[in-house]
Amino acid sequence: xxxxxxxxxxxxxxxxxIGITKMTVSRYLRDPHSVAASTREKIAKEIEATGYIxxxxxxxxxxxxxxxIGILLPSLSNQVFARFAQGIEEVASSHGxxxxxxxxxxxxxxxxxxxxxxxxYQVDGLILTETSHTNRTxxxxxxxxxxxxxxMELPHTPIDMAVxxxxxxxxxxxxxxxxxxxxxQIAYFGARxxxxxxxxxxxxxxxxxxxxxxxxxxxxxxxxxxSIGANLLEQxxxxxxxxxxxxxxxxxxxxxxxxxxxxxxxxxxxxLAVVGNNALDIGTVMSPSLTSIDSPxxxxxxxxxxxxxxxxxxxxxxxxxxxxGYSISAGGSL
Amino acid sequence: xxxxxxxxxxxxxxxxxIGITKMTVSRYLRDPHSVAASTREKIAKEIEATGYIxxxxxxxxxxxxxxxIGILLPSLSNQVFARFAQGIEEVASSHGxxxxxxxxxxxxxxxxxxxxxxxxYQVDGLILTETSHTNRTxxxxxxxxxxxxxxMELPHTPIDMAVxxxxxxxxxxxxxxxxxxxxxQIAYFGARxxxxxxxxxxxxxxxxxxxxxxxxxxxxxxxxxxSIGANLLEQxxxxxxxxxxxxxxxxxxxxxxxxxxxxxxxxxxxxLAVVGNNALDIGTVMSPSLTSIDSPxxxxxxxxxxxxxxxxxxxxxxxxxxxxGYSISAGGSL
DNA sequence: TTGTAGGCGTTATCAG
DNA sequence: CTGATAACGCCTACAA
Numbered sequence: 001x002x003x004x005x006x007x008x009x010x011x012x013x014x015x016x017x018i019g020i021t022k023m024t025v026s027r028y029l030r031d032p033h034s035v036a037a038s039t040r041e042k043i044a045k046e047i048e049a050t051g052y053i054x055x056x057x058x059x060x061x062x063x064x065x066x067x068x069i070g071i072l073l074p075s076l077s078n079q080v081f082a083r084f085a086q087g088i089e090e091v092a093s094s095h096g097x098x099x100x101x102x103x104x105x106x107x108x109x110x111x112x113x114x115x116x117x118x119x120x121y122q123v124d125g126l127i128l129t130e131t132s133h134t135n136r137t138x139x140x141x142x143x144x145x146x147x148x149x150x151x152m153e154l155p156h157t158p159i160d161m162a163v164x165x166x167x168x169x170x171x172x173x174x175x176x177x178x179x180x181x182x183x184x185q186i187a188y189f190g191a192r193x194x195x196x197x198x199x200x201x202x203x204x205x206x207x208x209x210x211x212x213x214x215x216x217x218x219x220x221x222x223x224x225x226x227s228i229g230a231n232l233l234e235q236x237x238x239x240x241x242x243x244x245x246x247x248x249x250x251x252x253x254x255x256x257x258x259x260x261x262x263x264x265x266x267x268x269x270x271x272l273a274v275v276g277n278n279a280l281d282i283g284t285v286m287s288p289s290l291t292s293i294d295s296p297x298x299x300x301x302x303x304x305x306x307x308x309x310x311x312x313x314x315x316x317x318x319x320x321x322x323x324x325g326y327s328i329s330a331g332g333s334l
Numbered sequence: 335x336x337x338x339x340x341x342x343x344x345x346x347x348x349x350x351x352i353g354i355t356k357m358t359v360s361r362y363l364r365d366p367h368s369v370a371a372s373t374r375e376k377i378a379k380e381i382e383a384t385g386y387i388x389x390x391x392x393x394x395x396x397x398x399x400x401x402x403i404g405i406l407l408p409s410l411s412n413q414v415f416a417r418f419a420q421g422i423e424e425v426a427s428s429h430g431x432x433x434x435x436x437x438x439x440x441x442x443x444x445x446x447x448x449x450x451x452x453x454x455y456q457v458d459g460l461i462l463t464e465t466s467h468t469n470r471t472x473x474x475x476x477x478x479x480x481x482x483x484x485x486m487e488l489p490h491t492p493i494d495m496a497v498x499x500x501x502x503x504x505x506x507x508x509x510x511x512x513x514x515x516x517x518x519q520i521a522y523f524g525a526r527x528x529x530x531x532x533x534x535x536x537x538x539x540x541x542x543x544x545x546x547x548x549x550x551x552x553x554x555x556x557x558x559x560x561s562i563g564a565n566l567l568e569q570x571x572x573x574x575x576x577x578x579x580x581x582x583x584x585x586x587x588x589x590x591x592x593x594x595x596x597x598x599x600x601x602x603x604x605x606l607a608v609v610g611n612n613a614l615d616i617g618t619v620m621s622p623s624l625t626s627i628d629s630p631x632x633x634x635x636x637x638x639x640x641x642x643x644x645x646x647x648x649x650x651x652x653x654x655x656x657x658x659g660y661s662i663s664a665g666g667s668l
Numbered sequence: 669t670t671g672t673a674g675g676c677g678t679t680a681t682c683a684g
Numbered sequence: 685c686t687g688a689t690a691a692c693g694c695c696t697a698c699a700a
Contacts, residue, residue, distance in 0.1 A: 022671085036669060055694075058676080058694035061392060062675065100455075101436065120388040226619045271692085282589070285561050358686060358687080373685085390679060392677040394692090395678085397692075
């Protein structure tokens with residue numbers, strides 16, 4: 001902790017103390033065995049003593065490469081993206097890449113600003129989690145000329161690559177199951193109206209209309225939460241007293257609905273079937289447990305990182321869009 | 335989208351097309367009114383057309399400044415840190431600073447590696463969320479010579495600055511309330527044993543011992559979750575059939591306990607009082623609602639960012655440790 | 669095995 | 685108002 005010097009140590013500092021040139025120190029850092037054993041020891045000792053920290057700025061300058069992948073998450077408060085980020089990081093770190101995380105609160109403009117920021121740090125690749133972008137975002141990504149993966153969905157015209165699942169089909173499937181179980185008045189509960197909420201709504205609508213029912217939408221612009229779920233149920237019951245099913249854009253809302261329903265003595269699934277999305281842990285401790293559409297988030301993260309890294313290694317993937325599927329986590333709420 | 339050039343546009347490219355030097359373009363970017371009106375228009379047009387993206391690498395090289403603040407979060411799946419990050423970003427962005435987020439899964443070593451990474455990108459300041467660090471972490475921070483805030487807790491010997499609250503006192507207070515309400519066999523439920531879990535445990539222990547009771551610890555190394563809460567309750571009831579209170583390190587565990595208890599017909603709070611930490615939204619939709627210790631996370635984030643930015647502006651704060659207090663969000667579970 | 673020269677993109681400084 | 689120059693720290697390429 002004897003910080004005699006005010007400035008961060010550089011290769012030059014280390015070299016000077018030993019009486020060699022910075023070039024030798026640079027070589028040591030990349031491959032310790034490329035320098036003489038005696039030199040090696042001296043350098044190692046000095047690096048240890050000074051607490052030298054690598055400086056990526058020069059590499060960013062000369063090669064426009066930062067060994068970093070930028071990750072854009074819609075929100076930090078949504079547990080869904082934690083496993084996704086872990087999948088990315090597992091693959092990235094095993095290939096010597098760092099990850100830089102930014103979040104944009106489901107806002108196009110905020111996404112644009114965060115992407116500009118990440119690009120200004122010369123990230124080598126980008127992993128996005130929305131498929132709707134501003135024109136300037138698209139332009140920046142175009143000029144940056146780096147590999148980009150849009151994760152979670154399967155856009156018809158991806159910017160570059162995409163890894164995700166068919167949310168619409170998943171919704172169609174499970175809503176059809178609900179109908180087949182005898183439910184007739186199923187409402188769709190959505191919040192925040194991001195693109196996945198809309199896709200699920202489409203799948204829902206197709207399923208109910210296919211059986212001759214009218215879709216019922218209970219929507220809010222608010223950020224989703226457990227308490228919003230509870231509020232939405234109240235709103236739905238006021239308008240549709242014969243409601244017997246709830247298909248929810250996520251588990252937060254689904255759990256909020258279950259808890260509110262049970263407090264009113266509505267039995268689940270007998271009087272009201274509830275289905276969510278994302279299969280979060282909380283659904284498993286509910287009674288009955290929550291039926292939810294599960295997605296391979298960790299694997300989507302892994303695959304996204306693999307695609308970026310392959311592209312950076314000069315091996316662009318032939319296939320541009322990967323569908324990693326979904327499963328239905330069956331619970332007692334349906 | 336006519337990407338004729340493969341390389342990212344630079345100031346030089348833009349200058350060449352107009353027939354001026356890059357220096358003028360550089361000036362324009364920092365202050366558009368520092369160049370002649372006619373020049374200004376030409377530059378603006380060209381920047382718009384090329385989709386120029388700022389490159390921070392040279393600034394990082396020459397001034398060792400990146401206009402970025404690094405944030406280290408223990409976990410992305412913990413909702414607690416979302417508001418905290420928002421508080422930081424609100425202040426940072428209003429001062430022209432970006433944020434770079436990394437997470438370390440409550441691991442010292444992972445924290446060290448993420449800090450090394452952030453420092454290699456020349457972040458101008460660091461906001462940490464743990465008070466236990468490896469020696470190498472401390473050394474790196476020392477040599478980096480940048481302002482550092484340890485947020486959430488109130489360490490006795492902060493690295494530099496700290497903003498947080500007294501978790502131990504909060505725990506003492508609320509456990510004392512539990513005891514005063516007539517509970518005698520209160521257990522502490524902890525997971526993952528991070529430093530805040532330990533502080534709360536100390537406060538709990540002091541409170542129960544002050545009234546002549548023996549502390550009961552129900553702990554797990556596992557990552558906390560709703561289902562872990564349910565499991566821990568089962569374990570606790572096996573060992574202590576007369577359990578009448580549960581003080582939990584967080585709301586995930588508390589809610590898991592409440593749901594599991596209610597499924598067994600245990601009435602809350604009559605037979606079992608439950609108290610959590612963090613006052614998450616889910617607690618408000620439980621029935622009864624969850625009593626929980628609430629913390630000013632957004633404000634902690636704001637204050638942390640303010641301290642960093644003041645220090646960077648050359649106005650170091652006299653006071654090094656800020657206690658932002660806590661409140662008890664009263665619910666029916668106590 | 670180690671050293672020297674040059675360059676990456678931007679900005680501070682000084683000159684015109 | 686605009687231009688020329690040098691510097692930041694590291695790595696590639698070449699030289700000894």
